Amino acid sequence: MITIIAGTNRPNSNARVISEIYAGLLKERNIDCQILDLVDLPNDFTNTALYDNCGQDEGFNQLVSIIEQSEKAVFIIPEYNNSIPGVLKTFIDGFPYPNVLRNKKTALVGISTGTQGGALAISHFTDILNYLGVHVLAVKPRLMFIHKNLHQGKLTNTLYQDLLNEQIDSLLNF
Amino acid sequence: MITIIAGTNRPNSNARVISEIYAGLLKERNIDCQILDLVDLPNDFTNTALYDNCGQDEGFNQLVSIIEQSEKAVFIIPEYNNSIPGVLKTFIDGFPYPNVLRNKKTALVGISTGTQGGALAISHFTDILNYLGVHVLAVKPRLMFIHKNLHQGKLTNTLYQDLLNEQIDSLLNF
Amino acid sequence: MITIIAGTNRPNSNARVISEIYAGLLKERNIDCQILDLVDLPNDFTNTALYDNCGQDEGFNQLVSIIEQSEKAVFIIPEYNNSIPGVLKTFIDGFPYPNVLRNKKTALVGISTGTQGGALAISHFTDILNYLGVHVLAVKPRLMFIHKNLHQGKLTNTLYQDLLNEQIDSLLNF
Amino acid sequence: MITIIAGTNRPNSNARVISEIYAGLLKERNIDCQILDLVDLPNDFTNTALYDNCGQDEGFNQLVSIIEQSEKAVFIIPEYNNSIPGVLKTFIDGFPYPNVLRNKKTALVGISTGTQGGALAISHFTDILNYLGVHVLAVKPRLMFIHKNLHQGKLTNTLYQDLLNEQIDSLLNF
Numbered sequence: 001m002i003t004i005i006a007g008t009n010r011p012n013s014n015a016r017v018i019s020e021i022y023a024g025l026l027k028e029r030n031i032d033c034q035i036l037d038l039v040d041l042p043n044d045f046t047n048t049a050l051y052d053n054c055g056q057d058e059g060f061n062q063l064v065s066i067i068e069q070s071e072k073a074v075f076i077i078p079e080y081n082n083s084i085p086g087v088l089k090t091f092i093d094g095f096p097y098p099n100v101l102r103n104k105k106t107a108l109v110g111i112s113t114g115t116q117g118g119a120l121a122i123s124h125f126t127d128i129l130n131y132l133g134v135h136v137l138a139v140k141p142r143l144m145f146i147h148k149n150l151h152q153g154k155l156t157n158t159l160y161q162d163l164l165n166e167q168i169d170s171l172l173n174f
Numbered sequence: 175m176i177t178i179i180a181g182t183n184r185p186n187s188n189a190r191v192i193s194e195i196y197a198g199l200l201k202e203r204n205i206d207c208q209i210l211d212l213v214d215l216p217n218d219f220t221n222t223a224l225y226d227n228c229g230q231d232e233g234f235n236q237l238v239s240i241i242e243q244s245e246k247a248v249f250i251i252p253e254y255n256n257s258i259p260g261v262l263k264t265f266i267d268g269f270p271y272p273n274v275l276r277n278k279k280t281a282l283v284g285i286s287t288g289t290q291g292g293a294l295a296i297s298h299f300t301d302i303l304n305y306l307g308v309h310v311l312a313v314k315p316r317l318m319f320i321h322k323n324l325h326q327g328k329l330t331n332t333l334y335q336d337l338l339n340e341q342i343d344s345l346l347n348f
Numbered sequence: 349m350i351t352i353i354a355g356t357n358r359p360n361s362n363a364r365v366i367s368e369i370y371a372g373l374l375k376e377r378n379i380d381c382q383i384l385d386l387v388d389l390p391n392d393f394t395n396t397a398l399y400d401n402c403g404q405d406e407g408f409n410q411l412v413s414i415i416e417q418s419e420k421a422v423f424i425i426p427e428y429n430n431s432i433p434g435v436l437k438t439f440i441d442g443f444p445y446p447n448v449l450r451n452k453k454t455a456l457v458g459i460s461t462g463t464q465g466g467a468l469a470i471s472h473f474t475d476i477l478n479y480l481g482v483h484v485l486a487v488k489p490r491l492m493f494i495h496k497n498l499h500q501g502k503l504t505n506t507l508y509q510d511l512l513n514e515q516i517d518s519l520l521n522f
Numbered sequence: 523m524i525t526i527i528a529g530t531n532r533p534n535s536n537a538r539v540i541s542e543i544y545a546g547l548l549k550e551r552n553i554d555c556q557i558l559d560l561v562d563l564p565n566d567f568t569n570t571a572l573y574d575n576c577g578q579d580e581g582f583n584q585l586v587s588i589i590e591q592s593e594k595a596v597f598i599i600p601e602y603n604n605s606i607p608g609v610l611k612t613f614i615d616g617f618p619y620p621n622v623l624r625n626k627k628t629a630l631v632g633i634s635t636g637t638q639g640g641a642l643a644i645s646h647f648t649d650i651l652n653y654l655g656v657h658v659l660a661v662k663p664r665l666m667f668i669h670k671n672l673h674q675g676k677l678t679n680t681l682y683q684d685l686l687n688e689q690i691d692s693l694l695n696f
Binding site (some may be wrong): 047 | 219305
């Protein structure tokens, strides 16, 4: 089982659309997968799921257990202010110890409406995951100008579709 | 006016204690300062202050206006999972455009209970601030094993006190 | 005096061309400047100017003294393998202690033939300079697809020229 | 075959000493390994092995072919000025295309005489290797105060020896 994480709590995000597309590419290969959209985080999780409250918020725990059950994870990471969404990092900060991602293999996809495609975001997130003992696939596509390359839930840029398929090839052998 | 930001919403954090110490050092020099502790973020701000709700949460807006009124800012940044606290990044992600920190001069202090003193945290935060047009002082003390160097709200390590004073010297001329 | 450093030893580099353009923009404002092109590094400087040989290579020392005499520095940084040129870092590694850049103010320009414009290169170089006590201007233009935007020593992309002029405005007030 | 790269051209470096220790740990497990010490780089390789001269320097090519023949690589990386040695990056910059490390699995060890243990150095090098399609093991020991923890070619700090052995366990399963 591979979990695809839409890495923002923005409703109806492009990260969610890319997650759906990614899931479609995996299903074409008969790979089991599920989507975890951070829009489903409890509204007050920064108050109920961190620090001394770690493990106390049932809604938060359910999202963590989805990752726990999966062998591999794919993070679809929108670039916010030259890094990852704060909400994605806060989600990680709420994980119980030992970390549920530990020793899992992961793949990162950066997306942005600007020119960078999340270059720094995926670098920062690699630092975070590696520190937690999580392996990160070297192949990390950056999908820049994402809003110009999506139409009605489909990627209109065949290069981007090729990049995702190459990453999947690599992830399945990682 | 200099604002010191305790960069986590953890109650009674070491970041808050260091913020108080920092304020004391500024006051010894007769510099006006105030503390903004992210523990005062609204409980559900990830739901009420981001994206389409940007600018809609009065409690959040009040924290932003504290920064807006100050000329310089000092961020006390605890290291969480080899980066900055997710909550600090989420606070930044909720800023209105144009960013209230733009063109201000800032100083960063990294703190950790481990060996790094926030080395990666302050690197990541520099990437974020520079992207937003915010200048970051080169001098960035890293206070490692912070819990062993604090006692009853005082720094017991004179090196750490010297490092903070050197940063203040540099910040006042920045 | 501002020194502009063409940050590679590649002969006839685009970094050199951008350095010339940058010098032209400064001269339009009657600002004194000079170019230091790393193509002028001694051929064997990795053997004669580092570690126990620090300070022993006259040709190397002359390049260092050019920086020493200037108040501010601008680094034109081509992206090599998702970071700065090794030769630029080796140049820095050969600096005597205390570092001649210490407390100076610097500006960075990233250039690349690919899509990133040196995003990671300028992040890494900021880490290096800040560690050495060197202030880095927040405004860091990234000039991507540089080979398509240069013709006979001129920038054909007016956006890029505007970005350089905005950086100069900011550097002069830094 | 695993190649261990002593990541500096400094003669008699601590990186070489750690490389020998690492080789000893691999041999205890009957794993074939060899050491590549960057002290063996040709003196003028920045002039003879880069850019239009790529592939032209026989001495340089021999070092590259050592890596080419190995399945996995371990980089022992001293921290120089808050990043990797310039010479290590320059070595990578001279690699022919397609990169000989591509798709190989690698492990990184950071060493420093200061407090960081190469935290930023290994982050920067991960950015570089991942960009080149090289997988990096999440487990990256940082050996700080290395000069106080070595005596006559042996690690006197058993924690450091444990960290290297844990990395080897993980590398063999990577």
